[in-house]
Amino acid sequence: MVCPVPAAEWLRPPGHWRFCHARRRAARSAPPGALRAFLEAPMAPAGQPVAASRFLAVDLETTGLDPEQDRILSMGWVAMDGTRIDLATADHRLVRAEGPVPEASAVIHRITDQHAATGVPLDEALDALFRALAGRVMVAHHAALEIGFLEQACQRLYGIRPPLAIVDTLRLAETALRRAGQPIPAHGLRLHTLRARYNLPAYRAHDALFDAIAAGELFAALLSRQSPDGQLPLGRVLFRPAWLW
Amino acid sequence: MNGELEEIREFLDRCPDLAPLPAASRDAFVRQLTLRYLREGSRFPPDTEPGLWIVRTGTLEIRDVHDTLRDRLGEGDLVHIPAAPEQSLGPVTEDALVYHLPLDRVRELAARDGAIAQFLADDAPRPLASEHGAHEAPDHNRLLTTPVRALMTSNPVLAASTLSLREAARLMDRSDISALLLHTPDRPGEPCGILTDTDLRRAIANGVDPEQPASRSMAHPLTTVHRGTPAFEALLRMARHDIHHLPVVHEADGSLAGILSSTDLIRHQGTSAIYLVRDLRRADDLADLKDIMQALPRLQVQLVDSGADAMQITQTITTVIDTLTQRLIEICERDQGSPPCAYAWLASGSQGRHEQTVFTDQDTALIIADDAPEGADDWFAALAQKVTAGLDACGIRACPGDVDPTHPDWRRPAADWAREMDRVLQHPAPRDAMLATHYLDMRVIHGDAALFEPLRQRALETGARHEALLNALAGQARDLPAPLGFFRQFVLEDSGEHADTLDLKMRGLLPIVAMARVFALHAGSEARGTVERLRAAARSGVINDTTADNLVDAWLYIANLRARHQARQIRKGQSPDNALDPAGLSTLERSHLKTAFRLVNDARKTAL
Numbered sequence: 001m002v003c004p005v006p007a008a009e010w011l012r013p014p015g016h017w018r019f020c021h022a023r024r025r026a027a028r029s030a031p032p033g034a035l036r037a038f039l040e041a042p043m044a045p046a047g048q049p050v051a052a053s054r055f056l057a058v059d060l061e062t063t064g065l066d067p068e069q070d071r072i073l074s075m076g077w078v079a080m081d082g083t084r085i086d087l088a089t090a091d092h093r094l095v096r097a098e099g100p101v102p103e104a105s106a107v108i109h110r111i112t113d114q115h116a117a118t119g120v121p122l123d124e125a126l127d128a129l130f131r132a133l134a135g136r137v138m139v140a141h142h143a144a145l146e147i148g149f150l151e152q153a154c155q156r157l158y159g160i161r162p163p164l165a166i167v168d169t170l171r172l173a174e175t176a177l178r179r180a181g182q183p184i185p186a187h188g189l190r191l192h193t194l195r196a197r198y199n200l201p202a203y204r205a206h207d208a209l210f211d212a213i214a215a216g217e218l219f220a221a222l223l224s225r226q227s228p229d230g231q232l233p234l235g236r237v238l239f240r241p242a243w244l245w
Numbered sequence: 246m247n248g249e250l251e252e253i254r255e256f257l258d259r260c261p262d263l264a265p266l267p268a269a270s271r272d273a274f275v276r277q278l279t280l281r282y283l284r285e286g287s288r289f290p291p292d293t294e295p296g297l298w299i300v301r302t303g304t305l306e307i308r309d310v311h312d313t314l315r316d317r318l319g320e321g322d323l324v325h326i327p328a329a330p331e332q333s334l335g336p337v338t339e340d341a342l343v344y345h346l347p348l349d350r351v352r353e354l355a356a357r358d359g360a361i362a363q364f365l366a367d368d369a370p371r372p373l374a375s376e377h378g379a380h381e382a383p384d385h386n387r388l389l390t391t392p393v394r395a396l397m398t399s400n401p402v403l404a405a406s407t408l409s410l411r412e413a414a415r416l417m418d419r420s421d422i423s424a425l426l427l428h429t430p431d432r433p434g435e436p437c438g439i440l441t442d443t444d445l446r447r448a449i450a451n452g453v454d455p456e457q458p459a460s461r462s463m464a465h466p467l468t469t470v471h472r473g474t475p476a477f478e479a480l481l482r483m484a485r486h487d488i489h490h491l492p493v494v495h496e497a498d499g500s501l502a503g504i505l506s507s508t509d510l511i512r513h514q515g516t517s518a519i520y521l522v523r524d525l526r527r528a529d530d531l532a533d534l535k536d537i538m539q540a541l542p543r544l545q546v547q548l549v550d551s552g553a554d555a556m557q558i559t560q561t562i563t564t565v566i567d568t569l570t571q572r573l574i575e576i577c578e579r580d581q582g583s584p585p586c587a588y589a590w591l592a593s594g595s596q597g598r599h600e601q602t603v604f605t606d607q608d609t610a611l612i613i614a615d616d617a618p619e620g621a622d623d624w625f626a627a628l629a630q631k632v633t634a635g636l637d638a639c640g641i642r643a644c645p646g647d648v649d650p651t652h653p654d655w656r657r658p659a660a661d662w663a664r665e666m667d668r669v670l671q672h673p674a675p676r677d678a679m680l681a682t683h684y685l686d687m688r689v690i691h692g693d694a695a696l697f698e699p700l701r702q703r704a705l706e707t708g709a710r711h712e713a714l715l716n717a718l719a720g721q722a723r724d725l726p727a728p729l730g731f732f733r734q735f736v737l738e739d740s741g742e743h744a745d746t747l748d749l750k751m752r753g754l755l756p757i758v759a760m761a762r763v764f765a766l767h768a769g770s771e772a773r774g775t776v777e778r779l780r781a782a783a784r785s786g787v788i789n790d791t792t793a794d795n796l797v798d799a800w801l802y803i804a805n806l807r808a809r810h811q812a813r814q815i816r817k818g819q820s821p822d823n824a825l826d827p828a829g830l831s832t833l834e835r836s837h838l839k840t841a842f843r844l845v846n847d848a849r850k851t852a853l
Binding site for chain 2: 076083084085086087088090091092181198199200201203204209210213216217220221224225228
């Protein structure tokens with residue numbers, strides 16, 4: 001779903017005000033630190049062209065798909081200025097496990113118990129992520145997962161659910177394919193399938209950092225088609241749960 | 246920290262151009278890179294940004310100020326642009342992911358790392374900006390300057406020289422290659438000799454035991470060329486040594502990069518049209534023709550690549566399709582017995598005008614002598630059936646408007662044609678305008694031209710005298726959909742398969758074609774080609790020279806754009822069409838295209 005946000009900055013939709021309001025409220029209840037700094041950083045206006053916007057492509061590796069039950073194993077991110085991905089900002093954190101890593105997910109991520117024990121505590125990892133995220137809009141593939149896990153983690157650690165502005169490359173790609181009248185095959189919206197469609201190289205799957213880079217590159221590829229001149233307003237690529245917009 | 250970006254470092258390790266850099270310097274590199282996605286059709290470098298660029302996926306072209314192809318960069322290729330060029334260096338020909346080391350970071354790295362400074366200073370991998378600035382005489386023979394890298398076959402087959410002659414022959418047969426590179430067992434990856442079809446032939450003629458090692462029959466030592474060697478120099482080297490294959494090696498470390506054959510060079514010269522026509526003439530049945538016609542899309546790509554303009558391309562393609570039609574008819578005549586009387590096979594539409602591209606359909610007709618014996622029509626109906634089906638099977642789609650001789654309206658005796666053409670050209674009903682355009686564009690492809698030419702002559706003479714026909718054709722030219730809407734925006738197709746694209750034929754070319762037809766008819770010209778018609782009309786004063794020049798330029802520009810668009814689609818394995826996505830055009834191209842469309846609109850308003 002592309003949010004129906006008018007192009008002009010002065011025509012902010014009511015959802016935007018609500019969103020900013022929710023951010024300010026969350027900032028007041030957040031403990032001092034990276035999360036609060038992130039929430040206090042001004043939110044880019046919805047009418048700002050994507051080329052002038054700053055993003056952070058993020059990927060979380062988790063033990064499963066349920067934010068209530070499962071937990072974060074590692075996080076990777078890389079900053080994008082417009083559609084330029086800067087490898088100098090590429091970073092990732094392994095999260096120290098509190099329990100054993102389920103075998104099924106260990107096979108996928110190649111993160112074993114021993115490996116996970118070398119990670120940092122979750123709050124430290126979140127701290128690094130939110131520091132990188134300050135002033136930037138998050139980009140992720142299948143963003144609902146990232147939102148769910150980050151909200152859940154913040155709820156547990158800080159007692160708040162931070163409102164996150166996020167670009168979902170899966171939704172963007174889906175819209176683009178539908179608009180082009182192209183059939184979407186089973187698994188056709190998976191990150192690696194979509195990347196092949198846009199002539200992007202195959203990376204080793206399920207490595208948080210490379211999946212973040214992969215999502216960032218896919219976002220750049222999608223934008224190159226949707227808005228070759230980069231003038232598309234940011235609001236048009238944002239994905240939020242319906243209650244916000 | 247570098248372990249994390251392993252995947253990218255591994256890629257850089259494989260880049261031949263970076264090979265001279267020590268591993269530690271390459272590591273320093275990785276973290277300084279930015280990633281950019283360049284869409285096909287956009288210009289390189291984006292925003293004419295200098296620095297070091299490395300192609301991860303996709304392809305781009307480097308062209309000089311004369312738009313001559315200087316280089317084609319693909320995966321792993323690197324280009325160093327030391328200063329911002331005045332204009333872009335060339336188009337991105339396939340969606341590309343590129344790594345970019347911005348100029349300030351290049352300088353920073355060079356200041357910190359002697360090895361990098363050295364690398365940038367001596368190797369200066371392809372210093373392009375200077376080349377772009379220099380105004381050299383345009384060279385017409387691209388073969389002089391195209392690097393062999395752009396023509397060679399990458400990933401050549403390399404085998405151990407201990408292989409038996411028989412095994413070597415089998416490997417060559419399986420890989421469908423005419424030359425096999427061989428290496429000594431202790432140095433894999435480093436070719437020491439070459440075994441070609443000729444060597445095999447000689448070995449058999451001399452009674453060499455096929456179980457003997459291939460090394461006894463191979464040619465060595467090898468004559469090699471660098472990837473950047475101009476193709477012309479490679480050709481000279483082949484001629485001098487009387488060989489047809491050259492291994493191509495990387496400048497940096499001498500490692501094998503590809504193999505260049507004399508066929509690659511010939512293909513680049515654009516002589517393949519000659520081969521295609523020759524093969525069609527020799528074909529024995531429909532299956533052969535179908536096979537040969539598979540090469541037609543590649544021919545268009547080669548023509549575009551070799552810098553042919555739209556006139557040359559469409560004329561060449563039309564010649565190929567004419568030959569195909571002729572050969573199909575000859576095969577039918579052979580199979581169903583000689584024709585009962587004289588006849589001629591006609592083509593109208595783009596084929597009649599010599600303006601076909603690889604994406605075309607059939608507009609054909611039959612004219613039969615008046616002395617046809619009873620029942621002759623069955624023979625011609627069968628011919629029509631087979632030839633149109635044959636053309637369709639060879640990729641020339643059957644006409645959606647039923648303009649083909651399987652339909653009795655398009656298969657008539659000469660006297661009947663004469664009456665029909667008189668009717669349409671002298672007293673055209675409004676809906677006859679379309680028929681008239683077909684009649685005016687018709688051309689004899691095969692058979693007795695004397696049956697049709699006098700009819701066309703007469704039609705042109707009478708048509709030019711009849712206001713009604715001129716008005717009908719002018720009306721048709723005016724009614725074709727306009728390419729530009731308000732605010733000079735492209736009018737895009739708003740539905741169907743090609744939604745949001747621009748139909749270059751319908752909105753760009755056909756309006757010009759239609760105008761040229763009216764003007765030429767008014768001028769009493771026999772010409773069929775659009776450019777020819779416009780020139781003829783200007784000569785006889787029907788339109789002024791400026792209008793003619795403008796329309797010719799517009800036609801050439803749009804037709805060139807279409808030929809390139811289709812070549813791009815073919816290269817990507819898509820089927821070619823006329824639907825261009827204007828978003829993929831550069832600003833300059835877009836503004837040229839708008840100018841071309843504006844000329845068309847202006848001419849329509851003033852001249853019709």
